[in-house]
Amino acid sequence: MTSTASLKNKFKQASSVFAWDLKACTGTITVYSILAAVFTTIILTLCIVLGSLFAEGMGSDKWAFIDTSIDFFQIIASMMIYFLTIIFTIIYTVQIYSYQHSKRKVDLYGSLPISRSVLFLSKSASAYIFSLAPAMFFLGIIFIISICFGRPLTNEALSVYLKLLMGTLACISAYGLASVCCGTTLNSVIMFLAVCVVYPLSAMFIKGVIGGFFMGFYSGIFKDNFIMNALNPLAAYDGINVGYWLIFSVVCIFASVYLVKNRRMERAQESFAYYLPCHIIKVLIAFLVGMFLGVLFGSLNVFGYGYLGFVFGFVLGSVPAFVIAHLIFYKGFSKLFQTSIPLAGLIIIVISLMAVINYDVFGYNEFVPNMDNVQSAGFIDGDNFYKVNNESLGKVVKDSSEDFTDKEKINSIISVHSEILDQSDFSSVRKFQNVWVEMVTDNLPFQLGYFDYTFSYKLNNGQVVKRIYRNTDVESEYITGANIYDLLKTKEYTEKYTAFMAADIDDIACVEVKFNSEEYFRINNQNADAQDCKKIIETFRKDFEADKSDVSSVLAPLSYIDYSYDGYYYEDYEDIELYKNYDPDSFCLIEIKTSYAGLNGGDYNNIFDFLSSNMVLSELSSKTEIYVIPKSYTDTLAVLREVGVLNSNDELQKNSSNYQWIG
Amino acid sequence: MIELNALTKKFGKVTAVDNMSLSIKNGSVVGLVGSNGSGKSTLLRLLSGVYKPSSGEVYIDGQKLFDNPDAKGQCYFIPDFPFFYNNSTINNTAFLYRKLYPNWSEDEFTRFCTIFPIDSNARIINMSKGMQRQAALILALSTCPRYLFLDEIFDGLDPVVRHLLKKILITHVAEHNMTVVIASHNLRELEDLCDRVCLMHRGHLVMERDIDTLRTAFRKVQVAFSQAPDKPNIFEGINVINVWQNGNVFNVTIKGTEEDFMPQLNALNPAYISAMPLTLEEIFISEMGAAGYDINSIT
Structure with missing residues (x-):
């Protein structure tokens, strides 16, 4: 009974906070609604008018393309609502969580008879509802219009719902955590944006280095992998890795609630209430800038040797970036030296790891299995094969390791593999250049190139070795020597x-x-x-x-x-x-x-x-x-x-x- | 009852409130006075649950206050610069407070809206400083708090409203047994309103006394001699706080009653002697001087 009353009371308090926030955000919601209504009308008008003009131009009845026009309307209008919602979610969220960052607001909210955790959760719910409710309303309008024209809902338009739900939840939760850790709204925004930009770029560099230095390594395993955007909540708007983003959001909310209970509210208008995220961001920024300059200098063969150029560039980039990030977050030089230990650790770790992979200490790049150790092998022409059920290339290649078991064909595969390695350039500068190639080709929204040659071997000990080489890895465009095409023209x-x-x-x-x-x-x-x-x-x-x-x-x-x-x-x-x-x-x-x-x-x-x-x-x-x-x-x-x-x-x-x- | 148990609040290396223990009885009006930066506002924020104590605890009616909605529902804090949203009016803010404060009284709200001369539908943010404070007071008093914490509440209020406020507070205290803690530098106003005074300096509670006791505890004495006694310490044996000499005339602040010091003063054969009580401001200056905070130590 008591707990029911308490829950009811908490709900009453939360609804009061929600009403308060609604009052504060009325202006922003109105602007959103006006923009969404106007853009939806413009898009509907343009789709219908252009569709009929096109139909007339084709000599058909002016309504001949109405279905296509409405399909386009659905997609474009949904995308417009999608982008508009993302922008306004950021605005609402910044506005709502600023209650922790102004001393006057802290006095008001801190003295209200509501627990800190309930207040924080109420605020989060407000941000979530303000972001989603208007978006869902307008998406509903778009769908009703489409149905009135006799068109069913397209998958693309429907998926906008899921994307918005997931992206909004992840972004609000992440920003909420940032706002609890920061003392000012500006720092919260900088931290949020820094994470959203710096983390994926850093992940791209790591992926690029792996792909560039380990030739034959299939970096496609990182494509659409949550790890590439693990700390970038904006990626949740892609609507993929839903499970990860749910866990991410829940962790952020729990962490925020735990921290907000013990938060020193007097930190309002100071740089930070909790410093750990600041250290992480500073290290990430230093890493990113260091990697950029390091890989650039490495690929330009500064000092005549790629690795030396990298070391010089990494230090030259990471140290100033760290100092500038510190100046922005701390508004001065205070505690610069005390907080520089992670930077020193970063430089030592990165330079050491890059040395290990630059000198290929484990012999990954030049490894071709010995004929006697191979049980079966496979080769796929990456340019020209059909992927069943949209399986990942990595899995297809792994499975192909059992394609050929006769010695002659295995020997052909090994000899072509050796031939590719003979034609490959394993110099330090080439590896650094490959990093850029990896980063550019793998991160475009459309596919630029194909994997050309894939090899896989099942060794006698059961281990599967696979290598996937791109045409960019190999100096010669065509494979000469063994007639690998004989393998391609087999029935199997x-x-x-x-x-x-x-x-x-x-x-x-x-x-x-x-x-x-x-x-x-x-x-x-x-x-x-x-x-x-x-x-x-x-x-x-x-x-x-x-x-x-x-x-x-x-x-x-x-x-x-x-x-x-x-x-x-x-x-x-x-x-x-x-x-x-x-x-x-x-x-x-x-x-x-x-x-x-x-x-x-x-x-x-x-x-x-x-x-x-x-x-x-x-x-x-x-x-x-x-x-x-x-x-x-x-x-x-x-x-x-x-x-x-x-x-x-x-x-x-x-x-x-x-x-x-x-x- | 409010109880402060070894309460400490630190901001980095600065200790704003240092190991303070205090009890405030229900139905009392307590004035918090002290030098700038003495920790008055911090203490109010600790009392209202805005800040978490570094150590020690604040208890309201035996309950821990921090992050306790039940205890905080009995309190209301008006800071020195109250916050209002851009589109806040008294009416729409009241709409929100109704659900939050358990003792909210619609009758009191209507009554105070009538008493205070401001428009309850006007945007508070556009009002003058004094009117914003009145708005805050209307909302505060409508929540019928058992504990009201006011920070520099008299700032910006005109004399009529100041008088009105004091009257309302005194009535509320008398009728509802409300406890009021007011931090202010306006000692003249506190003198009229408070029944107890706490003097703070550098986070410490220097003195805590009933205002009547305080008034009788100090005397400002003017002593004139036809010829000043030729002694290095004329007032030896008397509890003198402060002495200011102009020729043969001495203005002395003495701690104690006439019965305590008059016999000793008369023994000095003064040509003229008169004693009168100190104002709160004079007591404040003299006590702060004793605590090492006087005009000479600042300059």
Whole structure:
């Protein structure tokens, strides 16, 4: 009974604080609401008007593209609410938690008959509700408008809900903790922003160093990994690693409540109430600036040796950065020397670790297993393989270690691996240059390059060794020597790593049958053609599986078209006559295109994915494979005739809307 | 009852309140006086639970005060610069206080809004300093606190409102047995209002006394001699706090009553002698002088 009364009383107090904050934030909420309402209206108007203009321009009815227009409205308006909410969340949060940073506010709130923890939690709840409630209201309006136009909610727009929920919770919790530790609002904001910027950049440098110095190491394991943004609550707005961000938020809230109970309120308007976060931030800033200058000097070969340049640059960057951060946080030089011990530790640790990896003390870079120690091995052409179920490359490569067990093929793999190492530059300066390459290529929102060569070995002791080399790691663009492509044209390899055999049949967007590059017959895997498309693929797969002969002639085009991302083809490779020279049995070519969503597990991670899948980029983003259909694949040819791709003369059926002449 | 048990508050190396023990009975009005930086405001913030003591404890009616909403619900603190949000009015702030303070009285609120000459719907932030204090007082008194802590409350109030405030406080104390602790440099106002005075200096409680006792404990005596006695220490044996000589005329501050020192003074054969009580300000100056804080030690 007492605890119920106490809980009721606490709720009453919390609601009072909430009402108070609502009063204080009314102006900000009004500004948000006006902006959101105006932008939503503008976006809706523009989407409908531009959609109808486009339709008229295409000679269609002006409402022909209304569905697409409303889809665009949903996405763009949701994204607008998303960004607006992020900005205003920061404003509300700063405003609400400032009660700890002004002596006058401290007098007011400190003397109120409410416990510190309940006050803090009430404030946090206020910040959370003020940030989310208006956002959810406007997202609801967007969805109602969409439904009124007969359009269902898109996944992208729906995901904004989750992203906002997660991001707001994480950011408010993290800022709350920063505000408890800091004495001023300015320091809280600086600390919050510093963490959000400095931590991910520092993590990028660490990842870059790992990737740059350990050639063949698959740094893709860090992609979308929570560790890359572990202290950057703004990353929670990406809507990934939800479990981590929940734990992060809960830890921040508990830590804040614990600290706020014992917080010395007289610290208001002083630099800090608790100094530990300040030390962490200063060290992080020193690390980041030190790494930037160190890696820059290392890659510029300062003092004629990369590592020496790094040491010079690291010290030159980290010490002034540490001092400046101290001046900003402490508003002066007080306690500078007492608090410099972590900086000294940082410099010693970083320089020592960099020495260890620079000199490759453990021999990672030049390791190639001895033939006698290898049980099985695998090799994947990173440019041109199909990932099933969107598995990570690291897992695919690990699994590939059991692909080939015969000695000859293992020997081929080892010799190609050795060849790559022979062509690689292991100099200190090159390693530092690689750090930049790693950082740039891995942190763009779209993919710039592919992994070219992946090797994996299962050793006799059961250990799996894997190496993934980029084309940038190797001086020569092509592998010479052993004919590794013989491995790629094996049935085992095709069954595991091509869209033709490994892709889910629903992930295949269409097939095109052609004799040359001037004309083709396309059957889409949707609407009325879907059954025909599936039938062709299934029959072709069966014929391929049943083929007991050397299948390399079927796979011959793979040797030429080892990339399709840029949509560029050599005309000659789309001419069946070329393949008849190798195998007179060759009849025609079949091109298989996978859908974009199939490449990404069906989800859009960001606006680039969405645009890629819905706009002009979709053609370029899908994966294309081309094969030869031999005359001996009679079932496949029979199906092609049956569904009307080939006429009675075994030529492309020209009087079909699926036939295209592009010559 | 308020009890301070070896209360200490340190700000880094500075000890603002040093090992202070004190009891304040219910229904009393206590004046906190002391030099600048003596720890008066800090003590009030400790009493109202704003600050956490470095050591020791504050008890209100036997309950620990710090972070105790029940105990704090009986207290109200008006600091020297009360905070109000930009859009705060007396009415909308009252709306929020209703749920927070258990003794909130709507009748008292209406009554005080009528008594104090300010608009309860006007934005407090736009009011003058004195009017802001009146607003704070209306809100404070409407919570019907059993313990009211006021820091420099008379600053900015006009004489009429000062008088009104003193009257209201005295009535409230009499009717509701409210306890008031006022920190102020305006000793004249405290003299009218307080029944006890605590004198603080450098975080220490120098003196704590009933104001009536204090008044009778000191005398300002003017002694004139036709010829000053030729003695190095004329007033030897008398508890003299302060002496100021102008020719044969001596102005002496003496601790004690006429019965204590008159026989000794008369024995000096003065030509003229008169004794009168000290004002609180004079007592403050003389006691602070005794504690090493006088105009000479500052300059």
